Amino acid sequence: MNKPVKARAREKVDLLVVNADELITLAGNNEKPRTKKQMQEIGIIRNGGMAVKDGTIVSVGKTSDITRNFKAEDVANANGKIVMPGFVDPHTHLVFAGSREEEFQLRIEGASYTENLKTGGDIMCTVRETRKASVEKLIDYGTETLDTMLEHGTTTVEAKSGYGLTVKDEIKMLEVMRRLNQLHSVDLAPTFLGANAIPPEFAYNPEDYVKSVTDEMIPEITKKRLAEFCDVSCEKGAFSLEQARRVLTAGKNHGLKPRLHADEMSQQGGAELAAGIGAISADHLLFASDEGIKAMAQKGVIATLLPAAAFSMMRGRYADARTMINIGVPVALGTDFNPSCWVENQQFVITLACHLMRMTPAEAITATTINAAHAIGRAKEIGSLEVGKKGDAIVLDVPSLKFLGYRFGVNLVDKVLKNGRIVFDREAVRSRVRLLEDDEV
Missing domain, CATH: 3.20.20.140 (Metal-dependent hydrolases)
Structure with a gap:
């Protein structure tokens, strides 16, 4: 009689980013800068996610795969948004x-x-x-x-x-x-x-x-x-x-x-x-x-x-x-x-x-x-979302990359990740503003 297979324990990491409508990775052969049609090939993963540990990206892929293999106390939900490398x-x-x-x-x-x-x-x-x-x-x-x-x-x-x-x-x-x-x-x-x-x-x-x-x-x-x-x-x-x-x-x-x-x-x-x-x-x-x-x-x-x-x-x-x-x-x-x-x-x-x-x-x-x-000689460390690179990424409050250039005059950034830490969170800023407004009422 076959014994039931025990589920593999999920690895604990510092941060998960999940449910991105588009996770723009820029992954691939990045030994040289991109030219011609390569500049259009930006490595989009639908319903994408990534895991970051000790400031470094340890996994990038579909959200289902990320959450199956990793867990974290800090989870950034990018549903309805895009995620891409930090500028x-x-x-x-x-x-x-x-x-x-x-x-x-x-x-x-x-x-x-x-x-x-x-x-x-x-x-x-x-x-x-x-x-x-x-x-x-x-x-x-x-x-x-x-x-x-x-x-x-x-x-x-x-x-x-x-x-x-x-x-x-x-x-x-x-x-x-x-x-x-x-x-x-x-x-x-x-x-x-x-x-x-x-x-x-x-x-x-x-x-x-x-x-x-x-x-x-x-x-x-x-x-x-x-x-x-x-x-x-x-x-x-x-x-x-x-x-x-x-x-x-x-x-x-x-x-x-x-x-x-x-x-x-x-x-x-x-x-x-x-x-x-x-x-x-x-x-x-x-x-x-x-x-x-x-x-x-x-x-x-x-x-x-x-x-x-x-x-x-x-x-x-x-x-x-x-x-x-x-x-x-x-x-x-x-x-x-x-x-x-x-x-x-x-x-x-x-x-x-x-x-x-x-x-x-x-x-x-x-x-x-x-x-x-x-x-600036940093392509081995930053510029794309790939395993081994710094956890520098941004969450933009738009559903598609095509909103960049199309919607302008406002800040599209929802969150900024630097070395795997959330260093800017627009909703947190707005919440503080709301609290101040409530205190004044």
């Missing part, structure tokens, strides 16, 4: 002081970026304020920004220096980033951008400033291990192609991975430089040449497109995302958060990418998750 923002200027609303007014009245720069506005206004600000103030400002980013679903952020433009002040900015990385749930990937602009004190001898960047700043910053990447603004009025090459080469020689602001305001050959020097990413690319785009595709350089920056410039021109995707350039999307483009929300970036660059919601999701993770 990765691969291009921000996170740390700064001051604001530039007067510049915004001037742009409305027709002033160009270059005209603002000539009048002492734009970047130099921020440089002056950031130099004056204390470390404590910059940490406070950065914390507020990261709080907002997290509430809108961003769990990892690339952060640039570039508003110090002296050895001391660039180090100050990067040390603020290091402290923010220790204090906040959002993870930071630090970038040295000492070659953001020529400071006023070097206006008549810019070559001396380039030498300061290559011979003083880069060695000191790498000695202190404050940055992973070296960036440069290769643009008319900033740094020439040859100057940019020297800065990025110096960074490479000291172990910093190259990336650059390229062809944003005019065609300068930035895309070609990115391909030639082996940059991990070239960003903006509104005026990139056909040859430059093809070279990036051949070399696998990621195009980090920043439609919110183009939107804020009010020029009516955007990067040609469709051509880039069609010829095989891996595309990522970022906010370009800075005092001239004050947006902390990757959901808004997806909206702009869909409406103004004709990217599909699936492509935009790929560009803000796994491809963005590749753009």
